[in-house]
Amino acid sequence: MRTARAGSSALLMCAIALTAGCASTPAAGPTSLDPAPPSGDVVAQGTVLDDGSGAELCLGAVAESAPPQCDGIPLKEWDWSSLSDASTMSGSTWGTYAVQGRYDGSALTVTAPAVPLALYDPMPIPDPTGGVPGTADDATLRDVEQRVHDTLGDTVLASGAYDGRLWVTVVWDDGTLQDAADAEFGADVVVVQSAMREVG
Numbered sequence: 001m002r003t004a005r006a007g008s009s010a011l012l013m014c015a016i017a018l019t020a021g022c023a024s025t026p027a028a029g030p031t032s033l034d035p036a037p038p039s040g041d042v043v044a045q046g047t048v049l050d051d052g053s054g055a056e057l058c059l060g061a062v063a064e065s066a067p068p069q070c071d072g073i074p075l076k077e078w079d080w081s082s083l084s085d086a087s088t089m090s091g092s093t094w095g096t097y098a099v100q101g102r103y104d105g106s107a108l109t110v111t112a113p114a115v116p117l118a119l120y121d122p123m124p125i126p127d128p129t130g131g132v133p134g135t136a137d138d139a140t141l142r143d144v145e146q147r148v149h150d151t152l153g154d155t156v157l158a159s160g161a162y163d164g165r166l167w168v169t170v171v172w173d174d175g176t177l178q179d180a181a182d183a184e185f186g187a188d189v190v191v192v193q194s195a196m197r198e199v200g
Helices: 013-019 138-155 176-185
Strands: 042-050 055-058 073-076 087-089 092-103 108-110 156-162 165-170 190-194
Touching: 073 092, 138 156, 138 165, 138 176, 165 176, 176 190
Parallel strands: 073 108, 165 190
Antiparallel strands: 042 055, 042 092, 055 073, 087 092, 092 108, 156 165
16 A cells, blocks of 8 residues: 655646656547546545644644644634544644535635544445456556556555555546546556545
């Protein structure tokens, strides 16, 4: 399993073409990998950390220190006063929550009270594979994983090969990243999952 912290999106297909040596083979699919921000509210689960410079929602790896350390998405309109389960140490305040808000591509504006993860009952995420194993071998998936990380960098929160496919979790995808992965690597090789999920 590989992990990377959350960050901004990047151009994909040209970089993948260079990495894969595709100068003689035209790349299929879109030339940009920059998903449009969601039109409505989204919800995401993670660690909210405020070291005194503003609250951030960390969707990726969190260092298990006291206080914890992570890089996340800036939160606007965040209010600690309504939460009783937060921890505070050395000038930092943190807790784990499901956060709902409007995401503009760089920051999340909170639109509803945060729910502590201990009390949160999320909707199940449908399995896009229907439980049917993929057919890609381990060597292929290792190569695809490296190329995805080289191209997307901090946009990737986590990735791992499982049951014949590469599963990739990103901050947000409206289908743009999945379509580009299918065009570049073939259908049913990469499964892209969005950490932020649309509400309703």
